[in-house]
Amino acid sequence: MTRLAQWTAMEPSGRKHELHVDRSLFGQISVVFDRRRVPRFDRGDEGERYVMTIGSRLASIVVPPSTGGQPRLTIDGREVFGAEALLAPPDPAASQPGVSAAGISAQDLSRYQLLQRRDLGGGWFYWIAGASILNSVLYAARIDWGLVVGLGITQVIDAFAIALSHTVRTPIYAILLDVLVAGIFLLFGRSARRGRLGIYALGIIVYALDGLIFIYAADWFAFSFHVFATYSLVTGWRAGRALVRLDRPAPAAATAAG
Numbered sequence: 001m002t003r004l005a006q007w008t009a010m011e012p013s014g015r016k017h018e019l020h021v022d023r024s025l026f027g028q029i030s031v032v033f034d035r036r037r038v039p040r041f042d043r044g045d046e047g048e049r050y051v052m053t054i055g056s057r058l059a060s061i062v063v064p065p066s067t068g069g070q071p072r073l074t075i076d077g078r079e080v081f082g083a084e085a086l087l088a089p090p091d092p093a094a095s096q097p098g099v100s101a102a103g104i105s106a107q108d109l110s111r112y113q114l115l116q117r118r119d120l121g122g123g124w125f126y127w128i129a130g131a132s133i134l135n136s137v138l139y140a141a142r143i144d145w146g147l148v149v150g151l152g153i154t155q156v157i158d159a160f161a162i163a164l165s166h167t168v169r170t171p172i173y174a175i176l177l178d179v180l181v182a183g184i185f186l187l188f189g190r191s192a193r194r195g196r197l198g199i200y201a202l203g204i205i206v207y208a209l210d211g212l213i214f215i216y217a218a219d220w221f222a223f224s225f226h227v228f229a230t231y232s233l234v235t236g237w238r239a240g241r242a243l244v245r246l247d248r249p250a251p252a253a254a255t256a257a258g
Contacts, residue, residue, distance in 0.1 A: 005071040114243040121236010122192025129185040136178040140170040152213030
């Protein structure tokens, strides 16, 4: 990895934030803010843009497409020169649309917030898949413990497989089926974060139907958590819908009749 740029931003309270931009041997850009990787916000003529919040301020990093270009950091519409930035108290005028080429407009801010909510909701699919696999492993190890966010269908698969095989251990084919089901939810999560709302909605429906298993089993704690997770998924999906409407071009003005 080659370090392209690095900054330190300090809030008035004294809290420091570290930001850096790296490029891999294959040209892959990595933007890290406080040890967390920042997803790409969009790509324009100036290059790739990454957006994050520093305290109550909105910041963006633009990475030019050319290898010789220098990444630029902009905070509240003001470009940061040098490796350190001392943040002044928030200035409402600084976040006005069109402050600079790399500034953040009101529409950009709305898009960023919706994107974060969509991805946060879609991230539940990853938790569901991981918890389901863990529950299957624990069940195979005969450990009477599990995560309530996991799927009920994988538990049904394990129970039926043991009953049909007349064994006390989970058959290998049941574990493979569990992994397959969990893999489908990983694909739901990937599709959700890529804005494929049809597949996102399908995943929500499948998970909601899975919750009916816990009603049948009278496991109300697991069912209530399913309801909470489903609500979080729906919240993310609705943010995705709002994001599509925001990105939709405005209809052309009607031509006045002569």
